[in-house]
Amino acid sequence: MASLLKLLGAVIAKQMVSERNVGSSSYRLLTLRILTFIGLSLPSIASVGAAEQALVFMNGTWIGEGYMLTLDTDRMQGNQRADLPFQREPLLLRNVSAKMVVFDIGTSRFIGLFDRDNLTLTGLSFDRNIRLRRVKP
Incomplete structure (x- = not known):
């Protein structure tokens, strides 16, 4: 999970440093994609932890x-x-x-x-x- 957040942080930081893209539609599209990815991934990441525990007791x-x-x-x-x-x-x-x-x-x-x-x-x-x-x- 920490490596995933580091990767997302690096992508966002790199995009934000490039000032010419801040107002562009590509920046907004990238931001939308990242937020969608995070929203869809968080429930899956939580279920991965539960699945790992289940594997041990099963x-x-x-x-x-x-x-x-x-x-x-x-x-x-x-x-x-x-x-x-x-x-x-x-x-x-x-x-x-x-x-x-x-x-x-x-x-x-x-x-x-x-x-x-x-x-x-x-x-x-x-x-x-x-x-x-x-x-x-």
């Missing part, structure tokens, strides 16, 4: 109620098939809100409520919530 193998889920957040891969323990599919975070995470593994979408070493999991393929516990390495 990582691991979770088992319970006849179900197994492996979340490898270092490589952004997951597995939901106990019969194929080394098969991995892409892990994609859709939404992060405190300890609740909406994520996809391959084509399957899940909603997980993480509480330390406990996970309450639901998804379209489940008819109820499933409670899982993290397996200690």
Whole structure:
């Protein structure tokens, strides 16, 4: 975030030093573009911080109620098939809100409520919530 603000500050300062452009339409256009970029980026920057925290508490193998889920957040891969323990599919975070995470593994979408070493999991393929516990390495 600090490097982004430094970069934007340098661009604005460089443009402001050039006095001949201050009244021009190119200066106004540049200023509008920068402000639009900042306005669109700030929510994304905040969600990046939440996503980073989610990656830490999601990582691991979770088992319970006849179900197994492996979340490898270092490589952004997951597995939901106990019969194929080394098969991995892409892990994609859709939404992060405190300890609740909406994520996809391959084509399957899940909603997980993480509480330390406990996970309450639901998804379209489940008819109820499933409670899982993290397996200690």
